[in-house]
Amino acid sequence: xxxxxxxxxxxxxxxxxxxxxxxxxxxxxxxxxxxxxxxxxxxxxxxxxxxxxxxxxxxxxxxxxxxxxxxxxxxxxxxxxxxxxxxxxxxxxxxxxxxxxxxxxxxxxxxxxxxxxxxxxxxxxxxxxxxxxxxxxxxxxxxxxxxxxxxxxxxxxxxxxxxxxxxxxxxxxxxxxxxxxxxxxxxxxxxxxxxxxxxxxxxxxxxxxxxxxxxxxxxxxxxxxxxxx
Amino acid sequence: xxxxxxxxxxxxxxxxxxxxxxxxxxxxxxxxxxxxxxxxxxxxxxxxxxxxxxxxxxxxxxxxxxxxxxxxxxxxxxxxxxxxxxxxxxxxxxxxxxxxxxxxxxxxxxxxxxxxxxxxxxxxxxxxxxxxxxxxxxxxxxxxxxxxxxxxxxxxxxxxxxxxxxxxxxxxxxxxxxxxxxxxxxxxxxxxxxxxxxxxxxxxxxxxxxxxxxxxxxxxxxxxxxxxxxxxxxxxxxxxxxxxxxx
Numbered sequence: 001x002x003x004x005x006x007x008x009x010x011x012x013x014x015x016x017x018x019x020x021x022x023x024x025x026x027x028x029x030x031x032x033x034x035x036x037x038x039x040x041x042x043x044x045x046x047x048x049x050x051x052x053x054x055x056x057x058x059x060x061x062x063x064x065x066x067x068x069x070x071x072x073x074x075x076x077x078x079x080x081x082x083x084x085x086x087x088x089x090x091x092x093x094x095x096x097x098x099x100x101x102x103x104x105x106x107x108x109x110x111x112x113x114x115x116x117x118x119x120x121x122x123x124x125x126x127x128x129x130x131x132x133x134x135x136x137x138x139x140x141x142x143x144x145x146x147x148x149x150x151x152x153x154x155x156x157x158x159x160x161x162x163x164x165x166x167x168x169x170x171x172x173x174x175x176x177x178x179x180x181x182x183x184x185x186x187x188x189x190x191x192x193x194x195x196x197x198x199x200x201x202x203x204x205x206x207x208x209x210x211x212x213x214x215x216x217x218x219x220x221x222x223x224x225x226x227x228x229x
Numbered sequence: 230x231x232x233x234x235x236x237x238x239x240x241x242x243x244x245x246x247x248x249x250x251x252x253x254x255x256x257x258x259x260x261x262x263x264x265x266x267x268x269x270x271x272x273x274x275x276x277x278x279x280x281x282x283x284x285x286x287x288x289x290x291x292x293x294x295x296x297x298x299x300x301x302x303x304x305x306x307x308x309x310x311x312x313x314x315x316x317x318x319x320x321x322x323x324x325x326x327x328x329x330x331x332x333x334x335x336x337x338x339x340x341x342x343x344x345x346x347x348x349x350x351x352x353x354x355x356x357x358x359x360x361x362x363x364x365x366x367x368x369x370x371x372x373x374x375x376x377x378x379x380x381x382x383x384x385x386x387x388x389x390x391x392x393x394x395x396x397x398x399x400x401x402x403x404x405x406x407x408x409x410x411x412x413x414x415x416x417x418x419x420x421x422x423x424x425x426x427x428x429x430x431x432x433x434x435x436x437x438x439x440x441x442x443x444x445x446x447x448x449x450x451x452x453x454x455x456x457x458x459x460x461x462x463x464x465x466x467x468x469x470x471x472x473x474x475x476x
Contacts (some may be wrong), residue, residue, distance in 0.1 A: 050382070070382050077375045080397055091385065129379075136383055 001063055002027045003140055005172055006046060008058035010041075018044060019055070022199045024189045031163045031171045031203065033181040034142075036191035037229055045141045045191060046071050050174070062169050063141070069170075074131045075142040076128050078117040084128055086114045092135045104129050107158055122149035127158070130211045134162070140170035148175070165207060182221040183208050190228040201228040238458040242451060264444040272444035280433055283453040287418045287429040288460060290346065294353025295414035301405060302358045305366025307392060320366060327359045332420065339425040349421040349429070356417030357410040364406040368399040403411075404468045411464055415457050 004025035011017040011188060018041040021180055026032045032141035036042050045052040049060055062069055078087050088100055104110045107127045120128060126149050133141055147155045155177075162171060163184065174180055185205035192199050203224050206217060253263040260268060261363060274422035311318035335352050342348040369392060376394050380386035423433025430449055 048340055052382075068382075072379075072382075079376055079394055091383070092378070132379065142331050 001029055001170075002061075003049070003063070003069065003172075004061040005049060006044075006059050006200065008045070008055045010044065010048065010053075010055040011074075012059075014056075017194050020194050021058075022191075023058075024200045024202050026170060026172070026187050026189075027167050028186070029170050030186040030207065031159065031173060031184055031186045032189070033173045033175065033176070033185035034189050034191060035178070035181055035225060035229070037193070038176075040191050040193050043073070043144075045146050046172065046174060049148040050142055053179050055209060067137050069140040069142065070133060070136060070138040071142045071144065072129065072146055074087075074122075074129070074146050074148045078128070079089050080116065080118060083114050083116055084120075084203070087117075088093075088132065091132055096135055100131055102133065103161075106153060107131065107163055107180060119206060123151065123154070124227065126150050134166070138169070140172065142154055142172040142174070144174045146173075152177075152180075156184070161207065167221075178222050178225055180226065181219070182206055182218055183213065188225065190225055203228065233457040234462045235455070238454050240453055245450075246447070249343060258463070261441075262443070264447075267334035268449055269444045272442070273448050275447060276445060280430065280448055280452055283428065283433050284449075284456050287422060287431060287453075288415070288456045290349050290429065291353055291414040291418040291462075292460070293412055294350050295357060297350060297359055298354040298358035298410065298414065301354060303367045305362055306369045307388075308368035309366045323366075326355075327362075331355050331417070332424065335421065335424050339432040344425045344427055349426055352421035353414055353417035353425075356420065357413035360406055360413070361410050368402060369395055371395065371399070373398045377411060393476060407419055408465055408468065409459065409460055412457055415453065420455065 002025050004023075006023050008022045010019040011016075013108040022045075034042050034046065035171050044053065048166045050069045051060070052071055060069075063226055074110065078084070089097075092100055095152060101110070101113075104113065104127075108123050109120075109127050110208050113125055113127060117125060117128065130143070130146050132141075148160060150158070151183075159173070159180070173181065182205050184207065188205050190203060191200045192201070203221065205221055206214070231418070249263055252258070264272070269314050305308055305319060305323050309323065311317075331352060336350075338348045338351055342351070373394050375397070377386060377391065380390060418429065419431035419434070422429035423435050424431075426432050430453060434446055437443075437449065
């Protein structure tokens with residue numbers, strides 16, 4: 001099982017090139033990361049991977065399972081006429097009610113059930129949005145800043161939960177939190193601007209399943225990432 | 230709110246009347262051209278019950294025409310949002326029809342359908358539906374990407390849900406145009422009645438015109454303005470109250 005991006009070239013309006021022949025792959029299921037400076041094209045690459053955008057050249061080989069790669073971002077909203085409960089009831093499988101209620105409890109948003117989306121804080125919105133994607137039939141989920149507004153301890157709790165709950169699935173986490181990525185992600189693709197001769201660098205993270213940290217190893221990985229960008 | 234609109238209408242009506250009297254005095258026009266206040270009051274006493282009935286009749290047709298045009302514009306908006314050939318054809322056709330002046334098409338409608346309720350309704354709808362159509366087409370073709378994304382990637386976005394999301398997100402725009410087009414509905418009804426109907430306030434204005442009786446016209450205008458103010462007030466109250474409750 002793997003997801004491979006092969007020789008991706010892409011430009012905006014056929015003029016402004018953002019990717020030049022980039023290739024990388026996530027070779028096994030797990031919690032991976034796509035990292036890079038703002039504006040290098042992480043979201044664009046994620047959209048290409050999930051089929052929402054077409055590259056000028058290159059292919060995405062999805063050998064992660066029979067289902068598609070799904071892309072989610074923290075910019076999403078829920079329909080304004082529904083409460084969170086109404087929305088979950090309408091979009092999630094009928095028999096998953098107990099599971100999503102449990103997940104809401106773990107993510108600290110069980111009290112938001114009767115609220116409408118626009119009444120929630122940004123962090124709550126992130127979590128509400130993420131839960132509905134975790135119940136979809138996907139083989140890979142790209143999480144573009146999906147937890148950007150959630151506090152650090154809750155973010156870690158959620159990431160660890162996802163890693164334990166869905167070990168057979170691919171997750172591609174886009175975030176600017178270097179430490180978090182180094183701690184919890186397995187394979188890390190560092191995306192650099194098109195001016196670099198090699199636009200992607202692939203590194204290995206600590207891939208932790210708990211909060212026990214080997215400081216030296218973590219520091220080393222973080223340095224590698226910082227150096228790569 | 231009703232209070233405000235009625236006051237606004239009275240200010241406007243009295244300003245218009247004052248302007249007429251200024252013209253009358255400054256140009257030295259006779260009472261035959263622009264009647265005196267006593268003439269207007271005398272005529273009002275005589276014709277007010279008949280004109281009130283006519284205005285109510287016209288108002289009812291205007292409301293029905295307004296509802297019909299909302300349904301029509303909504304339906305064409307839904308069909309016209311499609312990027313297919315038929316969607317483009319429907320949209321182009323709807324715009325093309327509107328390019329013809331309604332008064333030019335009205336005789337055809339009257340010849341074919343006579344001078345009953347139906348032609349008046351059709352003409353009313355034709356006059357007030359275009360701003361509605363533009364808004365509905367605009368709203369229904371404008372994706373709400375941040376909400377629709379989830380349904381698209383999970384393959385659960387039906388066309389009904391798509392319409393519902395877009396209408397909900399642009400409800401202020403829709404309600405504003407519904408409110409605005411209500412005035413056009415009354416205009417449409419009066420135009421239709423003026424052209425060929427045998428009842429309604431437009432028909433009464435047509436008779437007053439043939440008699441060159443400006444008192445009757447001024448009284449008709451007063452009643453039309455008053456009825457539109459009341460209709461708009463209730464419409465706005467109904468629409469915005471609905472939104473506030475949902476919020």
